[in-house]
Amino acid sequence: MSGVYAYCVVAAGHHPPSGLTGLDGRPVSGRNIGPFTVWVSEQEAAPKVGIEPISQHHEVVRSAVGLTTAIPVRFGAWAPDAARLRERIDRNRAGLESALATLSGRIELGVRVEDGSRRPDHGTDRGSTPPNGKAYLRQLSASYAERARRKGRQESAVRRLRARVDELCHAEHVRYLDAPGLVAVAHLVARDDEARYRREVEAFTQDQGDGRVHLTGPWPPYSFATS
Amino acid sequence: MPVSEHDRVALVELVNRVVDRGVVLSGDITISVADVDLLYLGLRVLLCSPDRMDVRSEDESRVLELGSVRESGAP
Numbered sequence: 001m002s003g004v005y006a007y008c009v010v011a012a013g014h015h016p017p018s019g020l021t022g023l024d025g026r027p028v029s030g031r032n033i034g035p036f037t038v039w040v041s042e043q044e045a046a047p048k049v050g051i052e053p054i055s056q057h058h059e060v061v062r063s064a065v066g067l068t069t070a071i072p073v074r075f076g077a078w079a080p081d082a083a084r085l086r087e088r089i090d091r092n093r094a095g096l097e098s099a100l101a102t103l104s105g106r107i108e109l110g111v112r113v114e115d116g117s118r119r120p121d122h123g124t125d126r127g128s129t130p131p132n133g134k135a136y137l138r139q140l141s142a143s144y145a146e147r148a149r150r151k152g153r154q155e156s157a158v159r160r161l162r163a164r165v166d167e168l169c170h171a172e173h174v175r176y177l178d179a180p181g182l183v184a185v186a187h188l189v190a191r192d193d194e195a196r197y198r199r200e201v202e203a204f205t206q207d208q209g210d211g212r213v214h215l216t217g218p219w220p221p222y223s224f225a226t227s
Numbered sequence: 228m229p230v231s232e233h234d235r236v237a238l239v240e241l242v243n244r245v246v247d248r249g250v251v252l253s254g255d256i257t258i259s260v261a262d263v264d265l266l267y268l269g270l271r272v273l274l275c276s277p278d279r280m281d282v283r284s285e286d287e288s289r290v291l292e293l294g295s296v297r298e299s300g301a302p
Contacts, residue, residue, distance in 0.1 A: 006252060009250065049246070051238070051242070054241070054242055054245045054246065055241070057245055058241060058244075058245050061245075061249075071249075071250050072244075072245075072248070072249040072250065073249050073250050073251075073252060074245070074246070074247070074248060074249035074250060074251050075245045075246050075249070076246075077250075077251070077252045079252075085252070088252040089252070092250070092252065096250070099250070110240055112236060112240065184240070184243075212232075214232075214233075214236045214240075216236065216237060216240045219240075219244060222244035222245065222248035222249045223244065223248045225248065225249045225250045
């Protein structure tokens with residue numbers, strides 16, 4: 001018997017449109033499991049990671065989100081048979097029900113802030129070996145100081161972004177990045193507030209000076225899908 | 228092919244979400260890391276481990292580490 005690969009979980013009864021394909025061009029179908037329908041395709045083995053299968057996974061999830069509230073499943077969720085998939089869904093039932101309620105009518109938008117013209121200084125913490133202990137300690141101290149400055153810039157960017165969009169956000173996920181990135185923030189926003197959110201981020205971009213700001217999305221709510 | 232800033236950011240954001248976010252249906256989840264050597268928009272994707280992935284742009288000699296981003300002079 002073939003294994004199954006899962007893309008997303010939706011409320012029972014919302015089946016994929018006919019003709020929708022997923023990994024390796026396999027047809028996507030819906031499996032009813034308790035109060036959910038899980039969008040799956042038959043797959044003999046767990047997928048290999050690559051841009052193409054990742055994109056195929058994403059397209060299926062995007063298709064689901066275009067039709068109804070969907071909980072995206074992380075790439076790689078393969079089960080050797082339907083019974084094993086059912087067992088996993090049953091085990092996560094309460095969390096999935098809660099996630100469906102939280103995500104209903106909401107989308108994910110992402111803001112990525114990069115450090116403008118600033119280039120990473122690898123010389124402070126890697127590269128050439130210092131000639132003596134004193135030079136080593138000086139190098140270490142410079143590295144700590146740069147990290148502290150960087151942390152300050154990261155926190156400042158998040159604070160200023162929040163000041164703009166806080167009232168529009170139902171949830172937030174923040175990732176601090178190594179150079180040249182500063183921070184990547186994901187927000188869960190009501191679909192109806194998307195235009196307003198974009199305007200606020202545009203205003204934030206104007207304030208950001210030489211830092212580069214990228215607004216991405218709307219995304220299926222990957223960052224807020226938990227069970 | 229040169230990678231535009233927009234494409235680079237979109238790809239990093241996409242891969243980071245799909246691979247590192249979303250519901251984990253715990254159990255036998257397996258991500259194969261074997262034989263990964265793909266070219267897409269001039270980017271080569273290299274996998275370090277299931278939860279940390281490097282996207283290496285040869286054009287820019289840049290290593291974008293998903294989950295964090297760093298630059299490197301290394302090819």
